[in-house]
Amino acid sequence: MAVDFPVEIKNLRTTMGTVREVSDLDALRAQITDLEAQSAAPDLWDDPDKAQQVTSTLSRAKAELDRVENMDSRIEDLETLVEMGQEEDDAETLAEAEKELEAVKKAVGELEVRTLLSGEFDQREAVITIRAGAGGVDAADFAEMLMRMYLRWAERHGYPTKVMDTSYAEEAGLKSATFEVNVPYAYGNLAVEAGTHRLVRISPFDNQGRRQTSFAAVEVVPLIETTDAIEIPENELKIDVFRSSGPGGQSVNTTDSAVRMTHIPTGTVVSMQNEKSQIQNRAAALRVMQSRLLLLKKQEEDAQKKELAGDIKASWGDQMRSYVLHPYQMVKDLRTEHEVGKTDAVFDGDIDDFMEAGVRWKRAQEREKD
The missing domain is CATH 3.30.70.1660 (Alpha-Beta Plaits)
Known part of the structure; x- marks a missing residue:
């Protein structure tokens, strides 16, 4: 059965809208700004444990923001790939697009699962x-x-x-x-x-x-x-x-x-x-x-x-x-x-x-x- 790319891409964008809403990216950006200020403090490494906590938390927060923001461009790239394959009736390009679609769906699914983790202790180690x-x-x-x-x-x-x-x-x-x-x-x-x-x-x-x-x-x-x-x-x-x-x-x-x-x-x-x-x-x-x-x-x-x-x-x-x-x-x-x-x-x-x-x-x- 042929893949319905327009429907699949629309569903991905809908899911990502929910992910962005629940993730509160503005709060995440504010946290990154605050952590960057702390990491730039000249006396940061006077307390090695605190310094390690600040730098590792900053790294994870940036990675989390990048995961969400990069997913939008990845979906756009997928849409472009599909358009190229369909315009040129290129089976090889469409096969590549289908493979990428599955990869993107998996990645978006993982982000969606994160939004379901809303329990009191879910964010903990x-x-x-x-x-x-x-x-x-x-x-x-x-x-x-x-x-x-x-x-x-x-x-x-x-x-x-x-x-x-x-x-x-x-x-x-x-x-x-x-x-x-x-x-x-x-x-x-x-x-x-x-x-x-x-x-x-x-x-x-x-x-x-x-x-x-x-x-x-x-x-x-x-x-x-x-x-x-x-x-x-x-x-x-x-x-x-x-x-x-x-x-x-x-x-x-x-x-x-x-x-x-x-x-x-x-x-x-x-x-x-x-x-x-x-x-x-x-x-x-x-x-x-x-x-x-x-x-x-x-x-x-x-x-x-x-x-x-x-x-x-x-x-x-x-x-x-x-x-x-x-x-x-x-x-x-x-x-x-x-x-x-x-x-x-x-x-x-x-x-x-x-x-x-x-x-x-x-x-x-x-x-x-x-």
Whole structure:
């Protein structure tokens, strides 16, 4: 079926009109002007942490503005390409235009999804924790595969990440891992990844080559900011210190620098061992603890009935996405019904389509409740 270029281009322009309206480009330009003034201050680097924050925020704001503004010219270029192909009846040019149309539609769709991220914490950076569930060594291996998948996703987009804690399983894989994705809207995008993930494959750890089903739980919480940090009384925290360890129990640290922090009233536990000192690990653990308690407080205020991310069972009957490697290849989200057959690409971080479908699904669920 021939592509109806005029209709497709009209739809793109309509969507971009909505994107510009919601994005509030005037406010974004004002923010850039303010950040440029701050970055030009002669004493900026007297405070390296603040300077880094100003320069990185400025870079991201400029990139965000460019993405929106450049899309308009890209649509105009597409229209010109279509006109050239049609005037000269050039099939090769029209084929190129069709290919570009698909690329532009994908890019505009990504911008549109950003406009759907209007939740209270959606603009925040994110803290992701992955825990091995039912399935023994296969589950631990699956947890490590998921961690790599998310880190590769971030790497593909140029998003900075920071691994905060890794607890290795005895034979292979991870018992749990916690890491940050330090980019605006990381929480809004990644929140839809929270839940139980299920893997079906021929187990590489079974000498009889039997099929194994295993589970891993993904928790996503927004990274707190200094303005909303929750004060936690010291008597509500239990702090344990221990020696950091690498795979198989191999010592990677000769001092008791790792920290396990427990919030006694809620039973929330955070472990940190990837910083160089006990003081740094304690500060990192406190920040993640505050992030989790902030989300808990928000959920209680909203009287939400659903289970908290940390209460995910990671077992049968609780899964939100299946990764099947045998007897066929498929990754399917059980909420959105989005599925693909290229499992290797997914585990290599190609999960944008799943996140986009998840954000749209989540927004539709919220509209139904309103």
